[in-house]
Amino acid sequence: RKEVEQDPGPFNVPEGATVAFNCTYSNSASQSFFWYRQDCRKEPKLLMSVYSSGNEDGRFTAQLNRASQYISLLIRDSKLSDSATYLCVVNRGGKLIFGQGTELSVKP
Amino acid sequence: GAVVSQHPSWVICKSGTSVKIECRSLDFQATTMFWYRQFPKQSLMLMATSNEGSKATYEQGVEKDKFLINHASLTLSTLTVTSAHPEDSSFYICSARDVFRDLKTDTQYFGPGTRLTVL
Numbered sequence: 001r002k003e004v005e006q007d008p009g010p011f012n013v014p015e016g017a018t019v020a021f022n023c024t025y026s027n028s029a030s031q032s033f034f035w036y037r038q039d040c041r042k043e044p045k046l047l048m049s050v051y052s053s054g055n056e057d058g059r060f061t062a063q064l065n066r067a068s069q070y071i072s073l074l075i076r077d078s079k080l081s082d083s084a085t086y087l088c089v090v091n092r093g094g095k096l097i098f099g100q101g102t103e104l105s106v107k108p
Numbered sequence: 109g110a111v112v113s114q115h116p117s118w119v120i121c122k123s124g125t126s127v128k129i130e131c132r133s134l135d136f137q138a139t140t141m142f143w144y145r146q147f148p149k150q151s152l153m154l155m156a157t158s159n160e161g162s163k164a165t166y167e168q169g170v171e172k173d174k175f176l177i178n179h180a181s182l183t184l185s186t187l188t189v190t191s192a193h194p195e196d197s198s199f200y201i202c203s204a205r206d207v208f209r210d211l212k213t214d215t216q217y218f219g220p221g222t223r224l225t226v227l
Binding site for chain 1: 142144150151153157199201203215216218219221
């Protein structure tokens with residue numbers, strides 16, 4: 001079993017749709033949590049950190065449930081430019097552990 | 109701030125040759141650097157962690173004699189893939205951390221990656 005598991009993709013949605021990504025992690029020692037975005041053949045870029053209280057950044061909302069070891073990302077009013085692979089990442093002892101990623105394709 | 113560069117951005121080599129990839133922190137001192145590998149449609153996998161001036165710590169299953177890591181200065185780490193074979197073809201990405209500045213957040217700054225193709 002992988003330490004960080006994500007929804008299998010790809011997600012194909014129309015512009016303006018709301019899309020949700022889920023992620024679970026298996027190691028309860030994980031300390032901090034992130035969503036990264038990776039465009040094709042590029043390095044991952046930090047999208048947002050995830051906090052237990054939930055946090056929002058514009059159209060993006062992230063949630064963390066430590067008890068169930070579950071992380072989510074909600075994208076509202078999706079844009080063509082949101083098309084990318086979204087990586088769920090946990091920090092365990094200073095190491096970043098990446099999920100496989102979920103590919104999102106936003107269509108006109 | 110917090111820019112990390114990698115060189116080369118891509119490389120094609122013959123099987124059996126060695127390839128060196130450089131990772132530089134351009135505007136901060138990287139006390140720790142990380143090397144990742146990503147195969148197509150797969151996750152980034154941590155290969156090793158290197159702290160300036162000490163030997164790298166390799167993840168389980170990563171051959172330290174094949175993937176030589178040197179972190180001789182606070183702004184430069186190198187990864188040398190020795191005797192490369194086609195199965196080593198991958199996207200190699202480094203990241204750097206300034207542990208003194210980002211003590212609370214453990215923020216890592218990623219390089220743009222190096223695409224290695226071994227023929």
